[in-house]
Amino acid sequence: xxxxxxxxxxxxxxMAVGFLLPSVLYVVVMxxxxxxYGIWVSVHPLKVPGFSLAxxxxxxxxxxxxxxxGITFRLAVPNTVVVxxxxxxxxxxxxxxxxxxxxxxxxxxxxxxxxxxxxxxxxLGFYGGKxxxxxxxxxxxxxxxxxxxTHNYIGVMLSLFMQQFPFCFLMLLGYISGxxxxxENSARTLGAxxxxxxxxxxxxxxxxxxxxxxxxxxxxxxxxxPSAILLGQPSGATRTIAIAAYAQAFEQFDMPYASAIAVIxxxxxxxxxxxxxxxRQRMVLAATMGVGxx
Amino acid sequence: xxxRLWRLALYLFVLGFILNLLGIVSHVMVSSFAKRWFGTPLxxxxxxxxxxxxWNEFGLAQVLGVTxxxxxxxxxxxxxxxxxxxxxxxxxxxxxxxxxxxxxxLPLLIPQMTYGxxxxxxxxxxxxxxxxxxxxxxxxVPMVPxxxxxxxxxxxxxxxxxxxxxxVMGASRFQIFRRxxxxxxxxxxxxxxxxILVNTVSNFELAFLVSGAGSQTLVVALFYNVFAGGVxxxxxxxxxAVMYMTMVMLLLIVAxxxxxxxxxxxxxxxxxx
Numbered sequence: 001x002x003x004x005x006x007x008x009x010x011x012x013x014x015m016a017v018g019f020l021l022p023s024v025l026y027v028v029v030m031x032x033x034x035x036x037y038g039i040w041v042s043v044h045p046l047k048v049p050g051f052s053l054a055x056x057x058x059x060x061x062x063x064x065x066x067x068x069x070g071i072t073f074r075l076a077v078p079n080t081v082v083v084x085x086x087x088x089x090x091x092x093x094x095x096x097x098x099x100x101x102x103x104x105x106x107x108x109x110x111x112x113x114x115x116x117x118x119x120x121x122x123x124l125g126f127y128g129g130k131x132x133x134x135x136x137x138x139x140x141x142x143x144x145x146x147x148x149x150t151h152n153y154i155g156v157m158l159s160l161f162m163q164q165f166p167f168c169f170l171m172l173l174g175y176i177s178g179x180x181x182x183x184e185n186s187a188r189t190l191g192a193x194x195x196x197x198x199x200x201x202x203x204x205x206x207x208x209x210x211x212x213x214x215x216x217x218x219x220x221x222x223x224x225x226p227s228a229i230l231l232g233q234p235s236g237a238t239r240t241i242a243i244a245a246y247a248q249a250f251e252q253f254d255m256p257y258a259s260a261i262a263v264i265x266x267x268x269x270x271x272x273x274x275x276x277x278x279x280r281q282r283m284v285l286a287a288t289m290g291v292g293x294x
Numbered sequence: 295x296x297x298r299l300w301r302l303a304l305y306l307f308v309l310g311f312i313l314n315l316l317g318i319v320s321h322v323m324v325s326s327f328a329k330r331w332f333g334t335p336l337x338x339x340x341x342x343x344x345x346x347x348x349w350n351e352f353g354l355a356q357v358l359g360v361t362x363x364x365x366x367x368x369x370x371x372x373x374x375x376x377x378x379x380x381x382x383x384x385x386x387x388x389x390x391x392x393x394x395x396x397x398x399x400l401p402l403l404i405p406q407m408t409y410g411x412x413x414x415x416x417x418x419x420x421x422x423x424x425x426x427x428x429x430x431x432x433x434x435v436p437m438v439p440x441x442x443x444x445x446x447x448x449x450x451x452x453x454x455x456x457x458x459x460x461x462v463m464g465a466s467r468f469q470i471f472r473r474x475x476x477x478x479x480x481x482x483x484x485x486x487x488x489x490i491l492v493n494t495v496s497n498f499e500l501a502f503l504v505s506g507a508g509s510q511t512l513v514v515a516l517f518y519n520v521f522a523g524g525v526x527x528x529x530x531x532x533x534x535a536v537m538y539m540t541m542v543m544l545l546l547i548v549a550x551x552x553x554x555x556x557x558x559x560x561x562x563x564x565x566x567x
Binding site: 022032041 | 386520
């Protein structure tokens, strides 16, 4: 028997299968199976024997529960638009590199690594009723009354922005700086101004990356949990769908109902992803070099 | 002229963001050293006693032990499972490869809160929920794909001719692995290991949903104490937050020696053909 050549681009042999199998098994057992089990359990409610959609019906007929969907959309959509727009502005202008670029990107990584809990605690202190910002504005005479920026909608938006802006910006920076500069240079040589270059040349090239960034930020915002608890009103104005799912699981101990809410949350996220992927297919495919900033 | 204005707006925005971040972080730090602090720009007197208070009252020795143990085991397992898979994905083409890549991509794409609840349900059903093993198994779910996607480009950069030459000269598969692949893939392993370490230490959702009394990581314990605001003095919670921050900062300083900031998020490159 011929010993297959190493690295031969071919069918899977025994070695390749053996190499892939452990990680595939792990993802299937710990990710796919729980997901399917969650769906199964969600249609087998605690109170009703056998198959029943009672949990889903309960969710959509209880105002306290179904209005979490609206609340979550009202947080996720504006946040996604602001985050993506500002990231595009910053990343586009930094595509050729700017002064102190490495320092700036490093500082921007901080909020990602610090995590949401620490940021939340800091935002409570800094933006709170007696925080530094309010003290400063009151001392300068800009304000008469302190601004209420925490334990409400604005607090959650602040926290979401701090977490997701760096993420989205670094993604787009990697993407935009991977676009062949000679395309842009040709347009400039032929007499296009900066705005025309952006609108007619660069934007269509960036659009596919922008679509993915938009989808990722939206999906992340839609699952907001710690921000909405620490900086919002978890039982009122910022009771997001993730809080509803958590409350069913760990306060009411109704795992089937909790799973049903998680499934509903997943379906909304999936729908958003599908819509954006379909839109992306219709856009011009970017002629990037496929090599981002490394 | 207009270009100048744009550039100015850019730097002003960055400056604003940095000042805001600085304010947030330093407020936590100042507060952790405050004896009492009500509505003044700075506390009237400072103390370090909140650190000893937090260390003793919150059982931080145990929590830190759990955090480090979870992080190290997750890094080891993620690399162990991810390394061979990344090698095959970088070297071979086969039917169903896009589907397999999608399977690996899903745990990174879908928010942890969405799949964390069914995952916690499953783990509690089998009695692993709430234990240290449960936390490790849950946090590992997104880290295996992360390891694979970080390692793949590193393997693609290693010329296949090196392996062929070694094979021609009579090296066995194991020798090729030991003498050629492993040394050349070491930077990749280091990058992946550090990024997984940072991600595991700051992972909240999965650890939170699966942890129980004795298996809380530092972020989870921090969340419970922030959430139970009023029960504990806010200064002691801030002291705990500063300890957490110091740990992440140290990891980050090490990480940034090996990793570029843009590597810390998804790559939005064109899919490979």
